[in-house]
Each structure stands twice: as C-alpha cells, then as structure tokens.
Amino acid sequence: MLRRLLLLLCGELGIWERAVAAAAGPLPAELGELLPRPVLRISSSQPLEGSSMTLTCEIQLPPQKRDVQKQFCFFRDDQMLGSGCRTSPELWIPNVWSKDSGSYWCQVEMVTLGITKTSVTSQIQVQRVHVSDVSLESQPPGRWVMEGDKLVLICSVASGTGDITFSWYRGALGLNLETKTERSLRAEFEITSVQQRDAEQYYCAADNGHGPILSGLISITIRSPVSHPVLTLRAPRAQPVVGDMVELHCEALRGSPPILYQLYHEDAILRNSSAPSGGGVSFNLSLTSEHSGNYFCEADNGQSAQRSEVVTLNVTVPDGNRSYHLTSGSIEGLLGSFGSIIFMALLLGYWLKRRAGRPSAGDLPRSPGSRVIQQSNYLNSPDALQLQSSYENVNVGSGDKIYSLVYHAQQEREPVVVGHMGTHVENKVFPDIYSRLRKAENIDSDYDDVM
Structure with a gap:
C-alpha cells in the first residue's frame, strides 16, 4: 500500500512541474530555435574601390520580445569589423578597397535571453577601376629649368582605383629613376638640383594590378645662366x-x-x-x-x-689743315700762294720779251712807269740807305686785264773808311714782285695801291 501511495504522489508532482514550466514559457534553447535568423543587408554587393558601403543587420522578433536588449556584431570572414559589437544595427564603412572583398555576416546577441542568432554569409566583391589616361608634366611648366633649380615630374591618371604604383623613367632606354605606391590619382618625383646631364626625355607608368599604362614622352631642357660677357x-x-x-x-x-x-x-x-x-x-x-x-x-x-x-x-x-680734301677755300689758298709766284714768273718773262722789242699785237696802251724815291726811315742812320723803286703796267694778253710790275731796290751809301783801307761800295738789291688784277680803267688806282 505504501508503495502505491508514493507512486501516486510522484505522478502528481510531474504533472505539477509540467504545469509550472508551461506557465513560465519555453526554455532559452527552445526559444532560440523558435526565433528567426538575422539578415545582413548591404548597400552594394559590388562597390567600386574608394566608395563607401553600409552594412545593416536585421532581425524579426515577436511583439512580446521586441524590447529585449540586443547587441549587433559584423564580420568579414573570421575578422570582426569596427571596434566591436554595438547597439546600432548598422555599420558604415567610408572606403572599401579590393582587399576588402570577402564573406560578410552579422550576429545578434539578445542579452536578457542569453540567445545569439547569426545571419547567413554574403559575398562582397569590391570592383577595381583600371588606370587610364596616364600623363606626365613638369614643374616649373614650360619643360625647361635653370641649372641648379628644382625639377618636379608629376605623373597622374584620369581614372583608377586602389593602390596605384607609379614609376618614372629617363631616356629612350627607360632608366628607372624611382617607384612608389600611393592610393592617389597622382604622384611626384623630384630632382632637387638639376644639372646639364638631366637634360633628357622622361616618361612615367601607372599600374593598379592590371598592368602598367605608360605616359607620353616629354623633353626637359636645362638652361645655364650666362657668364660675364667679354x-x-x-x-x-x-x-x-x-x-x-x-x-x-x-x-x-x-x-x-x-x-x-x-x-x-x-x-x-x-x-x-x-x-x-x-x-x-x-x-x-x-x-x-x-x-x-x-x-x-x-x-x-x-x-x-x-x-x-x-x-x-x-x-x-x-x-x-691736314685734311686731304680740296675745298674751294683750299683751292683759293693754293692759287694765292703758289699760283701767284708762277704767274708772276711768266709775266716777268713776257715783260722782258717786250723790252727786247717783240711786242704783242694785241697789247693795250700802257702808261709809262715812273720811279719813286723813298727816303730811309732808320733813326740811327737816316742817310745810310737809299731806296729805289720802279713800276710798269704790262698787258700780257688781249682783254681788259692789266698787270703791274713793281721793282724795288735798296742801295747802301759808300762807307767812309779811315786809314789804309780804301773805299768800298756795296749794292744790295732785294727784288719784290707784287701783282694785282684790275681793269684797264683802274690803272691809276692800281698805282696808288702799289705805292
């Protein structure tokens, strides 16, 4: 009998436990199986390199469970993104690159229930834009630089994403000067102090993983400053x-x-x-x-x-006076000096011929000459000298020109000598010849001029 009583009590107790469990609700494991999985929403499944991307973790809970405290976590492959789990269901990534491609998923932790739900994975492939339109330019512009100055070669692309590797080359053989990788559409190479050997052709190349693209050639001229001129x-x-x-x-x-x-x-x-x-x-x-x-x-x-x-x-x-050019004044001077002497010599010879009895048929009447006696003007010996002068008008050719010849003789008186010395007479004649051209009717005035 006692045994049957114990079995009865145990059966009633099991019924009571089941009633209590039903009143409290399902257990966490059972509840987790009843809740749906979260869903990962992505702003773009194929974003371009350099663009932004937003991840959203969504979960649908029953109305009586919506106030449950939740934490959202985001993952790429096995790596947690961001700084950890957060209360916000969204994660904003400002820039994505090709290395950010992979499997993404999110996780929701319901803290009060102690339940964790995980989304299915989503594949994200970040798209890379190939480089294009590679160009090279110089600074300072104009493609020439003074010797000793700085030269900057700027390599740039019109488009291209991700890490771009830039390379600079010199000469037709392509001597590599420098290579650098930057997440930018342009990069610079600098020569701090150019020399004449740097006068060459240059080009650059850009590559973001799909093969290098080359720029065109540019020629750099190095100008030297001038030296002191001579x-x-x-x-x-x-x-x-x-x-x-x-x-x-x-x-x-x-x-x-x-x-x-x-x-x-x-x-x-x-x-x-x-x-x-x-x-x-x-x-x-x-x-x-x-x-x-x-x-x-x-x-x-x-x-x-x-x-x-x-x-x-x-x-x-x-x-x-040393000029070799004959002007009218110089010609007159020559005629006045040398020409007058030559003419007077000719006139004198003609006059002598006339005196010899060979007159010219075309002679004009000439006035007879008269001798003019001038006294000595010496103060210390008023009678020491006796001056004699004579003139004669002579016409040497036809026409109205008259030439006057003047003779001037100076004679000293006989000195008186005391003693055994005899008398001595010395005559000195100093001929002077003057000439002047005048018309026939001016013969008298010519005589006055000569006197």
Whole structure:
C-alpha cells in the first residue's frame, strides 16, 4: 500500500512541474530555435574601390520580445569589423578597397535571453577601376629649368582605383629613376638640383594590378645662366679717328640661348641685339667725336644679367689743315700762294720779251712807269740807305686785264773808311714782285695801291 501511495504522489508532482514550466514559457534553447535568423543587408554587393558601403543587420522578433536588449556584431570572414559589437544595427564603412572583398555576416546577441542568432554569409566583391589616361608634366611648366633649380615630374591618371604604383623613367632606354605606391590619382618625383646631364626625355607608368599604362614622352631642357660677357673693340687703326668704322663685339662664353645683349655708353643703353642660337653679337659704329668714352655690354638669358669689363674708346678729331680734301677755300689758298709766284714768273718773262722789242699785237696802251724815291726811315742812320723803286703796267694778253710790275731796290751809301783801307761800295738789291688784277680803267688806282 505504501508503495502505491508514493507512486501516486510522484505522478502528481510531474504533472505539477509540467504545469509550472508551461506557465513560465519555453526554455532559452527552445526559444532560440523558435526565433528567426538575422539578415545582413548591404548597400552594394559590388562597390567600386574608394566608395563607401553600409552594412545593416536585421532581425524579426515577436511583439512580446521586441524590447529585449540586443547587441549587433559584423564580420568579414573570421575578422570582426569596427571596434566591436554595438547597439546600432548598422555599420558604415567610408572606403572599401579590393582587399576588402570577402564573406560578410552579422550576429545578434539578445542579452536578457542569453540567445545569439547569426545571419547567413554574403559575398562582397569590391570592383577595381583600371588606370587610364596616364600623363606626365613638369614643374616649373614650360619643360625647361635653370641649372641648379628644382625639377618636379608629376605623373597622374584620369581614372583608377586602389593602390596605384607609379614609376618614372629617363631616356629612350627607360632608366628607372624611382617607384612608389600611393592610393592617389597622382604622384611626384623630384630632382632637387638639376644639372646639364638631366637634360633628357622622361616618361612615367601607372599600374593598379592590371598592368602598367605608360605616359607620353616629354623633353626637359636645362638652361645655364650666362657668364660675364667679354667686350672686344675692333678698329682699323690703333688710334681711331672721326669717320672710322669700329666694331664692338660682345659675347658670353657660357649660357643657354636665347641671349639678349645690350651695349652701354657711359651707363646709357646705346643699342641692343639678341642671339637666338647663342654666341655673341657685334655693334658697328661710324665714329663721331661724341663716341669717345667708356663702353660695356650686358648679357641676359632670363635668370640674371651679367656685365662685361669697361672698354675705353678715344676718338681723334683730325686737324683741318691736314685734311686731304680740296675745298674751294683750299683751292683759293693754293692759287694765292703758289699760283701767284708762277704767274708772276711768266709775266716777268713776257715783260722782258717786250723790252727786247717783240711786242704783242694785241697789247693795250700802257702808261709809262715812273720811279719813286723813298727816303730811309732808320733813326740811327737816316742817310745810310737809299731806296729805289720802279713800276710798269704790262698787258700780257688781249682783254681788259692789266698787270703791274713793281721793282724795288735798296742801295747802301759808300762807307767812309779811315786809314789804309780804301773805299768800298756795296749794292744790295732785294727784288719784290707784287701783282694785282684790275681793269684797264683802274690803272691809276692800281698805282696808288702799289705805292
């Protein structure tokens, strides 16, 4: 009997336990099986490199369970994303790259229930954009740079995603200068101080995993600053004179063309000239007296101007009496000096012939000459000298021209000698010949002029 009572009590107790469990609800394991799985929502299953992406973990709970405290966790393969689980069902990724491709899933933890639910995985393939339109440019622009300055070569692409590997090459054989990888559409290579050996052709290449794409060639010119120019004076003689043509040659022995030359005379610009292909220039001057002074030249090819040493030019002005050009005044002078002597000699010979009795048929009547006696003007010996003069009008040819011949003789008196010395008489004759052209009717006035 006791045994039957115990069995009855145990059966009633089992019924009671089942009733209590039914009133409390299902167990966590059983509840977890009843709740649905979360779903991972992705803004784009094939996002482009560099773009953003949003992950959302969604779960549908019964109305009586919606207030349960939850935590959301996001994973790529076996790696948790972000800084850990969060209360927000969303995860925003600002940029995704090709390395971010993989399997994504999320997890929901219901803290109060102690239940964890996991979503199914989703494959995300981040799309990479190939590089295109690779170009190379220089800084400073213009593809030329002064020797010693900095040169920057900028390689850029119009499009391309992900990590891009940039490479720079010099020369037709493609000597690699530098390679760098950047997550950017452009990169720079710098030469801090260029030299003449850096004057070459350059190109670059860009690659983001699909093969390198090359840019076009650019040529870099290295320009050298000009040296101090040399100014050279070239003249036809050691001492230039007015009228000479001289050449002033200015040349900078070093410097990249084009070069602008300027010639200075006493700190004022006299002339300028350009040498597009380098070398020197010449300035030709037809000398005047104002060209005397100091000269220097200046060379400039765009970096800094350089000046030469000073060259002094002395221009000699020739004496007018030494001029070799016969002007009307010089001809008159020659006729007045040498010509008069020659003419008088001819006239004298003609007069002597006339005196010999061979008169010319065309002679005009001439007035007879008369002798004029002049007294001595010496103060210390008023009678020491006796002057005698004579003249005669002579017509040497036909026409109205009359020539007057004047003879002048000076005679000393006989000195008185005391003692055994006898008397001595010495006559000195100093002939002077004068000539003047006058018309026949002016013979009397000619006589007055001669006297």
